[in-house]
Amino acid sequence: MANVSNAQQPKVQVAPAGSTVASTGATIIENGVVAKIAGIAAREVPGVYALGGGAARAVGAIRDALNSTDLTQGVSVEVGETQVAVDVTIVAEYPASLQKVADDVRAAISVAMSEFVGKQAVEVNVTINDVHIPSDDASDDDDGAAADDAVETRVL
Secondary structure, three states: OOOOOOOOOOOOOOOOOOOOOOOOOOOOOOHHHHHHHHHHHHHOOOOEEEEOOHHHHHHHHHHHHOOOOOOOOOEEEEEOOOEEEEEEEEEEEOOOOHHHHHHHHHHHHHHHHHHHHOOEEEEEEEEEEEEEOOOOHHHHHHOHHHHHHHHHHHHO
């Protein structure tokens, strides 16, 4: 808001560079914030298609349609004073190496917890609950009869 009364505004006190300032008080980071940061870190890993299980992804699709994506979907956290534990459920892209994707998710979340939250990630559990296989909808319709014939031939 503009200074309409032409009164003197109080100056913000800034500590001089290089000086040590004693601080008081505590910083509390809510579990939802930690979960959101973990979710963002996991989504940025190559090979991760989505987060969450089937029901969570169905609800997530509705939220995406309404432009209110839940970044904590598929993520649960336990936050201590200096450490954090994260459980994340992902859907991997096919044909990515599942072990590599899981390791990369662990690394990304560990770095995010250290850099953004300031806490050590002592445990990051990754559950791969599905694999997304890209498909071409047009070719599925055209090849439907051929696929049925192939199944019958295989059974004979």
